[in-house]
Amino acid sequence: MTDERSDADLLAAHVAGDAAAFGVLFSRHRDRLWAVALRTMGNPDDAADGLQDGVVAAYRRAGSFRGEAAVTTWLHRVVVNACLDRLRAAKVRRAEALPDDLDERGDRGSLATSGPVDPADEALAAERRRLVLGALAQLPPEQRAALVLVDMEGYPVSEAALMLDCAEGTVKSRCSRGRTRLAALLHLLAPEGEADHADPGNPPAAPPVPSPGPRGPPAEQS
Template sequence: MSERSDADLLAAHVAGDADAFGELVHRHQSRLWAVAVRTLGDREEAADALQDALVSAFRRAGSYRGEAAVTTWLHRIVVNACLDRVRRRAARPAVPLPEQEPADHRDAHASTETALDVRAALATLPEHQRMALVLVDMHGLPVSEAAAVLGVAEGTVKSRCARGRAALLPLLAPGGNRSAGSDVPGMDPPAETKEAAVPTEGERA
């Protein structure tokens, strides 16, 4: 197993090392895949978006300047590839059903329904709020890293997350029996919603 850092691998790729980029991708592919799947909610689209992102990263490796971690740079490219696909289907957001779901597996069915509810609710959010929630609450990125990926201030990420959680709450708990925090893995209840009353700089789109 190579002990080279991510930056070393990227630099080696730019210098002509035929194996370096593949090693870098192998090291981080699972996290990048998770971001794509949770953002798009469709495995086929996520696979296409990830492929587009990796091709872009392969070709643009020479533009990396070391101003952010290589993982942050890669996440940003994946997020942008996903956003391109989100914009394309914005007029007709779809929630895919699982290909196989045994009718007698009630617990599994209930879990699937919950996941579909969450995906449908996320699809109603403004793009910038959705991406912040996916990165921070569903993928577990630190606010600082999510801010670097999205190219905004940390306060903006916090505000977007708070507003997104507040918007999800009535959608996921129409009868008062659910909370957005309980339905979305890793998502806490919107305790800090009040702090987001005033938009931060960059909270426009």
Template sequence: MTRDDRTLLRAHVDGDPTAFAELVTRHRDRLWAVALRTTGHREEAADALQDALVAAHRKAATYRGEAAVTTWLHRIVVNACLDRIRRSRVRAADPLPDDLGEHPPPGAARADPAPGPEEAVLARETHDRVLAALATLPPEQRACLVLVDMEARPLAEVAEVLGVPVGTVKSRCARGRARLAALLGEDRPPGTVPPPPASHHRGGDPR
């Protein structure tokens, strides 16, 4: 019988030698995507994820069940990413990896598997511009957009992950989206309108 996340974490705390590995295997792809998109650097993401999983393994007994296990794990991963960004002072203008778009959020519509050549080129160019622009945002804004817009996480859950009020998440998303729109607009031909960054939650705090 498949054990749920809470059962696995509790079993790990109780000494089950396989429970934590099973939990990590279940969520590793999503946690890796969050780390990669937040740091924008493959090596930094790998190190941050490793730091986070070690911390989660050691701190499992502190989990009290107030939030979902996935929320708890995301909080540890995002904090590890932000810590590494601050410590290493990764240059904000470095482009994000080209494969970040290979992890669409749950329920997101997938692109036509066989687009025409022109559509494929335009989609790739837009994809690269968005990723490069995202990499210029302050880490806290980037983390909010990754979780809200790219991972389709509810605002309340993102607030729990980041340890800030929902209003702060909305404000950071609004500022980040506005900055992305401005950056994307700078590279487009005159008279064209830049596509808005994908968003699952509108009406952010305008501050």
């Protein structure tokens, strides 16, 4: 039976001692949280660690939630911060290999597509994903997180600012700088044929990135 309690009620129940409430809450949002963690970290192993850190932190800090934002916004903030902490600690600046099951769950995330796909278009889309996510992994963590939330997951700047715990202007600035840097990186990383036909004074914009499919997020906390 589906638990009809709201996110806020589930979190409050968890704080009050309901052993199952947090698991229900996490299950409700795990796919979106996993997509954000995967895009932010760049590979499934690091994403699993980042998401796990965030889930544990949310589990332990639930009593600090004061309702200033939606519960899902708060959960995203905790997970994104956990991922950024790992990136800063490891000083990750390299492009990581993409998971081999990238398209297994293409219905996850705000940029998903549906319907029959031409094999040639699918191959081109896979190459674009490789280039975009490889370039994305080279951005500073804060720019990467802003782009993931706003451009890839489709969150409004105002909500992304709450998740990143910064001003809206800061999110806009990070997105602007990130887009410019991403376009330049994509121009450098593009296949030789594409690069030859590109306008050097106008690097290509980042193409849309379908939602990466999970290799398997961590198990729910109990």
